[in-house]
Amino acid sequence: MTDDEIPGMQEPSTQAEPPPLSPFVARTGALLRRFPIVARSGLGPAYLRLQRRRRRAARRAAEGHGDFSRSRPAFNGIDRALEPYIGDVQRGFFVEAGANDGFTQSNTYHLERERGWSGLLVEPVPHLHREAALERPGSRVVHAALTEPAGEGREVTLEYGGLMTVVSGSRGSREADATYVAEAFALGLEAPMTVTAPARTLSALLDEMSAPEIDLMSLDLEGFEPTALRGLDLARHAPRYLLVEVREPDSRAAVESVLGERFRFERMLTHHDALYARTDQPTDR
DSSP, X not given: OOGGGSTTTSOOOOOSSOOOXXXXXXXXXXXXXXXXXXXXXTHHHHHHHHHHHHHHXXXXXXXXXXXXXXXXXXXXXXXXXXXXXXXXXXXXXXXXXXXXXXXXXXXXXXHHHHHOOEEEEEEOSHHHHHHHHHHOTTSEEEEOEEOOGGGXXXXXXXXXOGGGOEETTTTXXXXXXXXXXXXXXXXXXXXXXXXXXXXXXXXXXXXXXXXXXXXXXXXXXXXXXXXXXXXXXXXXXXXXXXXXXXXXXXXXXXXXHHHGGGEEEEEEEETTEEEEEETTSOOOO
C-alpha cells in the first residue's frame, strides 16, 4: 500500500466526493482489520504520522517557492466558494473548530499559509491536536471540545473517528457511535479509541487570546454546532461570516435559533455546509 492510496494522505482534489478505495487497498484494509496487530501495536499510527510529516515538508518546500497548488485542501471547493465573501481580506482572523490535523479538509489552511491570516483552531482529539499544532504555526491551536457556558471546565468523552469523531453517546448508543465512526478504520491502520478533552466555550478561548474581529468562523462538530454557538457571546464575538455544517434535517433550524436576527442565511456552499453573514455585511455577492 502506498501513501498516495491512503485517504487523508492525498493532496486535495476537486472531486465532489472522496475517491473510493482501490480493490487492493480495500482488501488490505479488510485484512488489517481482521488481524489488527498493526493498529494496536502503534505501527499504523506511526506510519500515518510519517506520511503527514513527509507531505507537510513537501508542501512547505513548494510554498516557500510561491507554489500553493498543494495548499487548498478544503472539501468540495469550499475555500473557493468563500472567495466572493472574504477574497479581499488580507491578514484576517479565522476560527476553525473540528480542526482535525490542521490540513485535511481544512477550510482555513490556505488563508494562513497563502494569505497571511491567523486564527484559532480547536480540536478535541489529542494526537490530531498535536499534528495541527505542527501544521499551523501561525495560529493558536487548542485541545478542547466546544461547549455552552454551563459546560465550561468539564471534561468531554469522545469516540475517535478521524474527521467523524463524535461525543460518546451522541448517536444514541455505543453501537450507533461505532457505526458512525467506522469509516475512519477502513484501512485498518488505526484502532477505535475513546478520548477526552476539556470543555471550553468559544468566547472564553477568544478572550484568552484577546482575539480581534473574526472574519470567518468554520464549525464542523458532527451535530454539536448549536452547542458551540451557545458558548459564543454574539455581542462581542460575532464573526463577519459563519460556515456551519448542517448534516441533520433539523440542523439549520437549530443553528438559526441560536444566531437570531444578528445573522442572515446566505446560501448552501455544499449540500451540508451553510454560510451565514452578519447582517451588517454586504449582500451583493
